Amino acid sequence: MSSWEERGNYLIEVSQRCLKGRKTFDLCRSHLVQASQISKGTIYNHFTSEADLIVAVASADYRHWVNQAEQDTLQYSDPYLRFIFHHCQRLYRILSEQSFVIARVIPNESILIQASDYYRERFDRVLNQYAQWNTQTLTEIGEVGGFNRGELLCDYLRGAMINSDDAQKHPNDAEMYYQYSYAMTQLMGHSHKRMPSIKVFLQWLADKQA
Incomplete structure (x- = not known):
């Protein structure tokens, strides 16, 4: 990884920290100067527009979930449980870490159009990877007709x-x-599935504290 990429990743991490607990993406490139101790010129060189910053943060979030999905695929042989616990983990992380919910702003075509090719293409790649994982997992669970x-x-x-x-x-x-x-089980069309009980979720949460 080049020093340029490392610096870019660092700026994204700083952005994610700055966004914790916020309900709107009100972070601008200029805000990163003090937070990162990196010059304004360098920051603007990495993100040529505010859209670049938003899309870069979104890409990092989706990359995290792709990595989590890969771990969940190894952990859960049952695709139904894999899907359920993966998305419960997403919710847990948002609430426990007060992470910004990137779904508030992305995907959004108007923002993506404003972003540079580099960040837009990077986002498209990771979004497609994540969408494919979800689609494949739902296919393994069993497709039910009637709705998308x-x-x-x-x-x-x-x-x-x-x-x-x-x-x-x-x-x-x-x-x-x-x-x-x-709710997820009903929307899948698999109401006959045996859901994880509250006791199972209590243990799942306890394991996170261990």
């Missing part, structure tokens, strides 16, 4: 993450994850 269930799930997950963040839900609420899983 992938789209329904995507819309639900986005809304649930934003609403849970807005409501400042507690990250260790096992019943919340149980309800979250129930």
Whole structure:
């Protein structure tokens, strides 16, 4: 990795820290000067527009979830449990780390059009990887006709993450994850599936504290 890439990754990490707890992406490139102790010229060289900064942060978030998905594929042989616990982990991270919910602003065509080719193409690649993982996992669970269930799930997950963040839900609420899983299961069209119980979620949360 070149020093330019390392510096860019550092600026993205600083951006993510600055965005913790926020409900809007109100971070500008100029804000990074003091936060990162890097010159304005260098920052503007990395991100030639505010759209570049947004898309760069979004790419990093999606890269994290692609990596998490790869770990979950190894951990859960059952695709249903893999999908459920993966998306519960996404929600847990948002609430426990007060991470900015990037779904509030991305995907957004108007922002992507404004971004430079470098950041837009990088985002498109990682978004496609993540979408493919979700699609493949749902296919393994078993497709149910009648609706575009992938789209329904995507819309639900986005809304649930934003609403849970807005409501400042507690990250260790096992019943919340149980309800979250129930909604996902219904939208998949697999109401016959045996869902993880509240007891299972309590243990899942306890394991995170170990």
